[in-house]
Amino acid sequence: MSAPQLVENFLQALTAGLLTGAIYGLMCVGLSVIFGVMRVINFAHGDFMMLGMYVAFYAFGTFALPSVFGASAGPYVAAVLAGPVIFIAGVLVHKFLVSRVTGIRGSALSAEGHYAQLILTLGIALILQNGGLYLFGSAPVSIPTPLASSAWELGPLHGEAVSVFINQGQTVAAIIAVAVVIAFVLFMARSSLGKSLRAAADNPEAATYMGIDVGRAHRLAFGLGVAVTAIGGGLLASGSSFQPYVGLEYVIVMYAGVVLGGLGSVSGAFFGGLTIGLVQQLSTLFLPNQLQNTAIFVVFLAIVLLRPQGLFGKALRRT
Amino acid sequence: MAQGIRRQALFIAAFGLVYALVVLFAHHSYYQLILTVVPIWAVMGLAWNILSGYSGFVSFGHAAFFGLGAYFVALAQIHWGLSPWIGIPCAGIVGGIAGLVVGIPTFRLRGHYFALAMLAYPLALLYVFEWLGYQELALPMQREAPLLYMQFADHRIYAWIALALLVGSMLLTAWVERSRFGMSLVAIKEDEAAAEAAGIRTVSWKLKAITLSGAMAGVAGGLYAVVLLVVTPPAVFGMLVSAQALIVAMFGGVGTVWGPVIGAVVLVPLSEILHAQLGDVIPGIQGVVYGIAIVAVILLAPEGVFWKVRDLLRKRSGEAPGSTAAAGADRSGSVMEIPARKPANQDEVVLEVANVSKAFGGLQAVRDVSLTVRRGEILGIIGPNGAGKTTLFNLLNGFIRPDQGRVLLGGKDVGGHAPYEICAAGVGRTFQVVRPFRRMTVFDNVVVGAYVGAASGEEARNVAKAAIKRAGLERDALRTAGELTNKQLRLLEIARALAGRPKILLLDETLAGLGGAEVEEVITLVRQLAAEGITIVIIEHTMQAMVRLVDRFVVLNEGALLAQGQPAEITRNEAVIDAYLGRKWRMANA
Numbered sequence: 001m002s003a004p005q006l007v008e009n010f011l012q013a014l015t016a017g018l019l020t021g022a023i024y025g026l027m028c029v030g031l032s033v034i035f036g037v038m039r040v041i042n043f044a045h046g047d048f049m050m051l052g053m054y055v056a057f058y059a060f061g062t063f064a065l066p067s068v069f070g071a072s073a074g075p076y077v078a079a080v081l082a083g084p085v086i087f088i089a090g091v092l093v094h095k096f097l098v099s100r101v102t103g104i105r106g107s108a109l110s111a112e113g114h115y116a117q118l119i120l121t122l123g124i125a126l127i128l129q130n131g132g133l134y135l136f137g138s139a140p141v142s143i144p145t146p147l148a149s150s151a152w153e154l155g156p157l158h159g160e161a162v163s164v165f166i167n168q169g170q171t172v173a174a175i176i177a178v179a180v181v182i183a184f185v186l187f188m189a190r191s192s193l194g195k196s197l198r199a200a201a202d203n204p205e206a207a208t209y210m211g212i213d214v215g216r217a218h219r220l221a222f223g224l225g226v227a228v229t230a231i232g233g234g235l236l237a238s239g240s241s242f243q244p245y246v247g248l249e250y251v252i253v254m255y256a257g258v259v260l261g262g263l264g265s266v267s268g269a270f271f272g273g274l275t276i277g278l279v280q281q282l283s284t285l286f287l288p289n290q291l292q293n294t295a296i297f298v299v300f301l302a303i304v305l306l307r308p309q310g311l312f313g314k315a316l317r318r319t
Numbered sequence: 320m321a322q323g324i325r326r327q328a329l330f331i332a333a334f335g336l337v338y339a340l341v342v343l344f345a346h347h348s349y350y351q352l353i354l355t356v357v358p359i360w361a362v363m364g365l366a367w368n369i370l371s372g373y374s375g376f377v378s379f380g381h382a383a384f385f386g387l388g389a390y391f392v393a394l395a396q397i398h399w400g401l402s403p404w405i406g407i408p409c410a411g412i413v414g415g416i417a418g419l420v421v422g423i424p425t426f427r428l429r430g431h432y433f434a435l436a437m438l439a440y441p442l443a444l445l446y447v448f449e450w451l452g453y454q455e456l457a458l459p460m461q462r463e464a465p466l467l468y469m470q471f472a473d474h475r476i477y478a479w480i481a482l483a484l485l486v487g488s489m490l491l492t493a494w495v496e497r498s499r500f501g502m503s504l505v506a507i508k509e510d511e512a513a514a515e516a517a518g519i520r521t522v523s524w525k526l527k528a529i530t531l532s533g534a535m536a537g538v539a540g541g542l543y544a545v546v547l548l549v550v551t552p553p554a555v556f557g558m559l560v561s562a563q564a565l566i567v568a569m570f571g572g573v574g575t576v577w578g579p580v581i582g583a584v585v586l587v588p589l590s591e592i593l594h595a596q597l598g599d600v601i602p603g604i605q606g607v608v609y610g611i612a613i614v615a616v617i618l619l620a621p622e623g624v625f626w627k628v629r630d631l632l633r634k635r636s637g638e639a640p641g642s643t644a645a646a647g648a649d650r651s652g653s654v655m656e657i658p659a660r661k662p663a664n665q666d667e668v669v670l671e672v673a674n675v676s677k678a679f680g681g682l683q684a685v686r687d688v689s690l691t692v693r694r695g696e697i698l699g700i701i702g703p704n705g706a707g708k709t710t711l712f713n714l715l716n717g718f719i720r721p722d723q724g725r726v727l728l729g730g731k732d733v734g735g736h737a738p739y740e741i742c743a744a745g746v747g748r749t750f751q752v753v754r755p756f757r758r759m760t761v762f763d764n765v766v767v768g769a770y771v772g773a774a775s776g777e778e779a780r781n782v783a784k785a786a787i788k789r790a791g792l793e794r795d796a797l798r799t800a801g802e803l804t805n806k807q808l809r810l811l812e813i814a815r816a817l818a819g820r821p822k823i824l825l826l827d828e829t830l831a832g833l834g835g836a837e838v839e840e841v842i843t844l845v846r847q848l849a850a851e852g853i854t855i856v857i858i859e860h861t862m863q864a865m866v867r868l869v870d871r872f873v874v875l876n877e878g879a880l881l882a883q884g885q886p887a888e889i890t891r892n893e894a895v896i897d898a899y900l901g902r903k904w905r906m907a908n909a
Contacts, residue, residue: 041431043562097614101621116621118377119569122562123613130606138602244603248558252442255435263431290450297443304436305424 008162013281015166021277022174023235025270027250028257029181030229032269033188033221036258038201040102040222043121045229045254046247047128048090052082052230053237053246054136060143075145076176079234086230090223093124098222099215125247132244140241145169148239173235180231184224185267197221202264229254252293253280256300262310272310276300327493327576334580335486342478349595351474355546357587358481359539363560364567364579365488366535370528371565372573373501375508376426380437382560383421383444384414384533388540389555390448393456396468403469407541414537415530422529426522429511438561445556456550469545477546484542485580488535492576495531499770499779502759504528505574506767509756516716518742518771518819536564570616572623581624586612667694668730669854670746670823675714675724675734677707684710686878687724692823697845697855699869699886701862703899707878708858709751712825715856716748717741729822743771747816748825751858753808755800761811762787762796768815783818790814790844806837813844817853824848826857830864842868862900866890874899 027049034042060078069077101116147169155163188194200207200217207214233250236242253276261272276296283295303310338358345351363385371377388410395401395409425436461468471477495501503524506514515521544550554560567582589612593605620627670692677685685707692698700708713719715726717738726734733741747768756764765783773779787796790810795803800811809829816824826845830838842864849855859865865872865886872889874881876898882889889895896905 035431039431041434097618100618115377115569115573115623116617119566120614120617122566123610123617126610126613127607128610130603130610133603134601134607252438255438259432259435288450290446292446294443294446294450297439301424301436301439301443304432304439305427 004162008164009285010282011162011164013285014278015164016170017278017281018274019167019170019174019277020281021274022177023232023273024253024257024277025273026177026181026235027229027232027254028261028269028273028276029184029266030225030227030232031254032258032261032264032266033197033201033225033228035255036261036263036265036269037198038102038218038221039263040098041118041121042098042225043118043251044093044125044128044247045226046249046251047125047132048086048226048247049229049233049250049254050132050242050244050247051089051128052079052086052227052233053242054132055082055085055230056234056237057141057143072145072147075143075238076172076235078143079173079231079237080176080180082230082234083227087223087227090226091219094219094222097124099218102218129244129247136244138243140243142241143238145238147172167239169239173239177232177235180228181267181270184228185270188266193220197224253296256296260300260303260310265310268310324493324497328490331486331489331493331576334489335482338482339479342475342482345475345478348474351478352546353588353591354478355474355481356543356591357583358478358485359543359546360563360567360587361485361580361583362481362488362539363536363564364571364583365485365492365576366532366539367564368568368573368575368579369492369495369535370532372568372575372578373496373504373508374525374528376429376525376529377434377565378437378532379434379558379561379565380421380440381532381536381564382441382556382558383437384417384536385540385543385560385564386441386444386448386552386555387417388414388537389544389550390453390456390540391537392541392544393458393550394453396458397456402467403541403545404467407538407545410541411534411538414540415534417537418529418531418533419526421533422526426525426529438558441556441561442558445552448552448556454551458544458548458550481542481546484538489576489580491531491535496576499776500524500527502763502767503770505759506756509758510754512718512738513750513754513756514767515738516718516742516748517768517815518739519767520737520739566613569623570613572625572627575625578623578625585624668692669694669728670715670856671725671727671730672711672715673725673727675711675721675726677710677714677719677722683878685714685721688875688878688880689724690873690880690883692854692856694822694854695849695852696870697849697857697868699865699872700856700858700875701860701865701872701889701899702875702881705877706875706899708875709827710878711875712748712827712856712858715741715825716746739771742819742821745820745822746825747819747821747823749809749812749816749827749829751827751831753805753812755803755808755811755815757801758799760797760799761792761803761807761814764800764811765814765818769818771819779818782820783814786814786818789817789848791840805832806841809833809841810844813841817848821853823854823856826855826859828858828860830859830861838864862890862904 031045034040034045056075056078059081060074097120098117101120148167150168151165152168153163153165188198196207196212197217197220199210200212200214201221204214207217257273257276258269259272260275261268261270279296279299280292283292287295342351342354345354363381366384367378367381391410391413392403392406395406396403421440425433428436461470465471503514503519506517506519507521507524511521540555543555567586568579569582570586571580571582572578590605590609593608597604597608616624668691672688672690675685675688676683688711700711702708710719714721717733717736717740720735724734725732728741728744728746733744756767762783765786766779769779769782769786773782787793790813792807792810792814795807800808803811813829830841833841838861845855845857845868857869869886871884872886873883874889874895881898882892882895890900
């Protein structure tokens with residue numbers, strides 16, 4: 001392979017990594033609220049994302065989205081619409097199921113409560129996956145968008161030898177993802193509701209003493225977490241095909257991203273997800289396609305073992 | 320103890336017998352398959368339980384060991400013609416080695432990090448095996464010597480083999496549960512640091528647990544390959560395999576032999592039958608019903624079926640909790656006294672701290688502290704909050720490593736040694752905020768502390784009895800530590816430390832939160848222990864009590880040694896009064 005070819009492949013993989021990474025980052029931000037801050041291991045998180053994909057799919061197909069917003073913008077409006085729908089679903093699931101084994105009630109169950117939330121969310125995951133199979137069928141679908149098959153050409157650079165193609169659909173999706181992340185991080189950091197959510201998630205007991213309705217805060221935080229990830233799913237839905245079991249593929253990516261970003265850091269999770277996207281795409285340069293995911297896990301393991309506080313987290317110091 | 324095991328073994332044998340009979344009457348090959356798969360998943364659940372149930376290190380990655388076992392059996396038969404009769408035990412060895420290899424780096428992590436890191440192993444392997452071209456591996460039919468290759472026309476034989484494996488795994492688990500192995504794992508689950516300080520070699524027990532656990536999972540995977548005849552990466556390395564291990568164990572109840580078995584016996588047939596009955600009619604519905612069943616049970620019995628049922632039975636029979644466990648605690652007559660160490664030489668230096676310093680980031684917690692402790696004396700350490708007293712204890716018992724300086728125990732430098740080594744060398748300690756193993760009985764708590772110096776379980780139990788008697792906790796021996804009062808917990812910690820037969824006892828604010836009469840009681844005990852030759856170093860704020868108790872004071876302030884000497888000198892030392900005792904003290908004692 002010639003040198004310009006190598007450079008081109010590298011730049012192409014880098015672009016693809018940044019674009020998918022941005023969406024992974026958004027999905028990780030959603031998980032980080034639930035896992036990173038509330039420390040609930042939610043096995044069903046990928047399945048809420050799957051629901052988000054189908055909500056976007058049906059919203060685009062059923063409503064007048066394509067005629068109102070056009071075939072290009074419609075899929076993205078549908079993706080964002082998945083947010084509120086999954087928010088409500090998440091709040092309900094938390095209210096009736098998850099809250100019984102987590103939060104203050106969960107800590108009363110001590111170590112066994114910890115086990116209970118694992119198996120409970122596994123059960124929810126099974127219900128969502130198979131319910132999805134029942135409702136949506138097993139045939140893979142995707143949201144058609146003309147942008148997905150068109151690209152901007154960057155270049156030719158370096159004397160006609162190198163040019164990089166940037167997929168328009170992915171670029172728009174990545175921009176929306178970054179916008180949602182920024183809005184969400186600002187909401188969590190600045191607004192008083194965001195602050196009370198973080199307080200309630202971080203230390204339920206202390207938050208109770210501060211007059212925060214912890215039950216409500218946990219419900220909202222859970223709902224927001226799955227909603228943000230669902231928007232990420234909706235954005236992915238226009239670029240790639242999916243079926244009801246798709247959540248399993250992404251749940252690992254998301255946990256890896258959150259841990260990389262450092263547990264408890266919402267913005268760190270975005271960069272964790274971005275890193276995962278980059279690792280996945282760049283690994284294709286020197287590894288067979290099938291080992292893409294192995295590369296993710298190896299990087300994940302290496303970082304967890306060498307820097308358990310996360311790539312972007314600060315080392316805890318007792319000062 | 321032995322009787323308990325025998326009773327347990329009897330139940331297990333009875334279960335095996337009933338199950339074998341059920342298999343005998345199963346004529347439909349579909350039911351025979353279900354009856355074979357149930358014990359395999361039960362073994363998988365037991366494998367998971369050995370590590371995660373007892374030690375509390377939750378693994379999401381047991382598929383790694385299961386899959387390696389399955390692929391080993393399949394590949395060994397295909398390439399080397401190795402019979403599964405040898406292949407399956409070898410799969411156990413493969414799984415065990417994999418467990419050890421995974422455990423060495425991964426046990427550096429705790430809690431959620433450990434669980435998630437475990438998740439990565441099988442999934443990484445899954446793609447590697449696909450890439451290697453093992454998408455679908457079929458075990459060749461051996462028409463010449465079917466029996467030699469575990470290929471039976473009568474499929475009930477598979478079920479019996481799986482059952483034999485299950486019964487073996489249950490007996491093994493029952494033995495682990497009651498041995499030093501299991502007790503150490505449970506102590507690690509309850510409080511790893513406290514276990515380490517009580518002399519438990521936590522790293523080595525955890526590695527043994529994951530090795531055994533991996534071996535059991537490897538054997539289960541090996542048999543699975545033989546039964547299904549086809550091995551694919553998603554079927555043996557997939558997330559559902561790890562999840563299944565977790566689900567059967569948690570559904571039935573963790574930390575018991577019966578939990579994973581109950582889980583497998585209920586859930587595996589349920590999902591299979593749902594699949595057969597409903598799967599074709601309404602695709603996906605079986606998974607939904609299965610999921611609902613799991614969710615429902617966990618909401619009703621978050622701790623698992625076994626524990627819920629046991630609690631219900633106890634409530635009905637009005638039995639007090641904890642009274643069946645370790646019922647032999649005070650039955651034996653042969654209570655061994657803790658060998659008293661006569662203060663042979665009062666001038667003998669037991670502990671010498673030389674120029675020890677420790678900083679946390681920018682905070683100098685302990686600054687160039689030197690002191691000596693002589694055999695049989697009671698040394699009091701006082702100083703304002705944040706003076707570095709507990710940090711000093713943590714340096715002495717190995718929780719933290721000094722930045723510089725030496726800690727000499729009987730002349731040997733132990734600075735930077737692991738807490739269990741220092742405990743074995745004769746340093747026992749208690750904690751400022753009590754750290755009992757809350758869900759173990761008082762007796763078991765102290766037995767855990769006794770293992771460090773005991774050659775056998777029998778000896779550990781006798782030493783524990785003596786230590787409990789010494790601390791005056793005989794009447795509470797069978798109560799769960801979580802039910803105790805503050806004073807009892809303080810005494811429990813002393814008993815646990817005493818059971819390790821320490822030369823030096825480090826007592827960290829043992830009198831905190833005690834009432835007047837209780838303080839006297841504990842002081843009397845401490846005095847007696849000192850009289851028996853145990854050297855005592857005690858941190859305490861209650862000066863009135865300390866002045867009467869200690870032979871000598873060391874005063875710390877801002878991490879540094881402010882003064883040391885007899886109580887009479889220290890209480891008049893101007894610097895000590897300024898830094899710690901305060902103006903009121905000066906007025907009251909003027």
